[in-house]
Amino acid sequence: MxxxxxxxxxxxxxxxxxxxxxxxxxxxxxxxxxxxxxxxxxxxxxxxxxxxxxxxxxxxxxxxxxxxxxxxxxxxxxxxxxxxxxxxxxxxxxxxxxxxxxxxxxxxxxxxxxxxxxxxxxxxxxxxxxxxxxxxxxxxxxxxxxxCAGLTAWNGLYGLESRKLMPGDWVLTQGTGGVSIFAVQFAKAAGAKVIATTSSKDKAEKLKSFGADEVINYKDDSNWGETAKKLTGGRGVQHILEVGGPNTMAQSLKAISIDGVISIIGFLGGAKGEKQPSFMDCLSNICTVRGVLVGxxxxxxxxxxxxxxxxxxxxxxxxxxxxxxxxxxxxxxxxxxxxxxxxxxxx
Missing domain, CATH: 3.90.180.10 (Medium-chain alcohol dehydrogenases, catalytic domain)
Structure with a gap:
């Protein structure tokens, strides 16, 4: 040596x-x-x-x-x-x-x-x-x-003991970074359904090849949170891995189901949003918002x-x-x- x-x-x-x-x-x-x-x-x-x-x-x-x-x-x-x-x-x-x-x-x-x-x-x-x-x-x-990415995605889906990912749940991922793709893979292996957001047609096709059931181009659909909720039949998404930060949180809140979980794991979209959601938004959407630091x-x-x-x-x-x-x-x-x-x- x-x-x-x-x-x-x-x-x-x-x-x-x-x-x-x-x-x-x-x-x-x-x-x-x-x-x-x-x-x-x-x-x-x-x-x-x-x-x-x-x-x-x-x-x-x-x-x-x-x-x-x-x-x-x-x-x-x-x-x-x-x-x-x-x-x-x-x-x-x-x-x-x-x-x-x-x-x-x-x-x-x-x-x-x-x-x-x-x-x-x-x-x-x-x-x-x-x-x-x-x-x-x-x-x-x-x-x-x-x-980092793999374990963060796993913690986002399974880290909250009272609300672990279950078969049939809807999961929403953002983009095509490591955490988001791991979340797609883990969710599909568990029998869940996945809505992914991305910015291009090519990336959308790749996400579908990894198992995403639905893909929304957020550049074409600025109100993708409501679109995601409609895709679940109006029930909403049970797990969201929030990688964008303040600039995407408002849309995540529109997509979340009652008693759903938003796991905040990053701020790729920047640390400051034009209009950041408040604690009252968690109450009005009856959801859990948690910060995740790997696992x-x-x-x-x-x-x-x-x-x-x-x-x-x-x-x-x-x-x-x-x-x-x-x-x-x-x-x-x-x-x-x-x-x-x-x-x-x-x-």
Whole structure:
């Protein structure tokens, strides 16, 4: 094993030029309960982009290795490690201390790629509790797509104990990013029906090929929330994964069913809307609106069992970047040229 590695770090928050590559960074030291992972794949999320633009609202530190999503093989283990052995295929957990149940004040600060060094490097050391086995039906790029987007979609559909996704439910997804496509796949595997929104005819056809029952072009139909509700026979949608933020929330509220759940997972449409819905809108629509920050290790393992059982294959963008091309990958994703998960191959 080499003594140094290639590694990217976040050197500031003024843009992608603050992403710095070190060709001779040290290999992390291994503690007694640590696992050394040789990364083979990573994937990017919107979160990685906005960290470098100073827009991320959660804990982060300067100099961190970016990217929460990494998959690889176990290269070595500490003397007290019992969950993994050399050669195992593993994936990083987003919040390293979020093992089960709800987040708390500490676990919310343990984000990989935010405060804990992430996957845009050749080797990483993690506590054995902060890794999960990779589904046996996936390759490393597919496995690396699960940490943030996959688990966020799973939590959005199954994370509220009193209102888990049920067969026959309607699910509404927005766009063709990683979370939205995972939600389509998980919902269809569960016997639910899916309405997807998108901005183009080509993307609409792709969404249908992944199982979407109905697709609405939001550029042609600015009142897509009411249209979605009509498509359910007026009953409304039971689960909405809200990725747009304030600029799409008003339409989501028009689409939601009584006792439906809107899971807010992002703000791709911007953090400020012209007219933001209020708490009274939740009351008048008799629905639950919840914020979701990825999910726990227990949920991750539950999701992976479902991925194996249903042979679900994550949708990976046709363009795969090399580790040395990470900065170009960030710009490619910022320009919204990707479809599904944007991945980086690591050698």
């Amino acid at each position: 080499p003594s140094t590695q290639k590694q990217w770090t976040v050197g500031g928050t003024s843009g992608f030029d603050d992403l710095k590559l070190n060709d001779s960074a040290p290999i992390p030291e291994l503690g007694d309960k640590d696992v050394l992972v040789k990364f083979h794949g990573a994937s990017l999320n919107y979160r990685d982009l906005i960290i470098l633009k100073g827009m991320y609202p959660f804990a982060q530190r300067e100099g961190v290795v970016p990217a929460s999503d990494g998959a690889g093989t176990v290269e070595a283990v500490g003397k007290h490690v019992h969950r993994f052995k050399k050669g195992d295929k593993v994936i990083t957990l987003f919040n390293q201390a979020h093992l089960a149940g709800s987040l708390d004040g500490y676990s919310v600060t343990t984000g990989v790629g935010g405060t804990i060094d992430g996957a845009l490097r050749q080797y990483g050391a993690y506590d054995e509790q902060g890794l999960v086995p990779m589904p046996s039906n996936l390759n490393f790029l597919e496995g690396a797509s699960l940490t 726990s290790r227990m949920q991750f393992e539950e999701m992976n069992r479902a991925i194996e059982a249903n042979n679900i294959k994550p949708v990976i963008d046709e363009k795969v970047f090399k580790l040395e091309e990470a900065k170009e990958a960030y710009q490619y994703m910022w320009d919204q040229k990707h479809f599904g998960k944007l991945c980086i191959s690591i050698e």
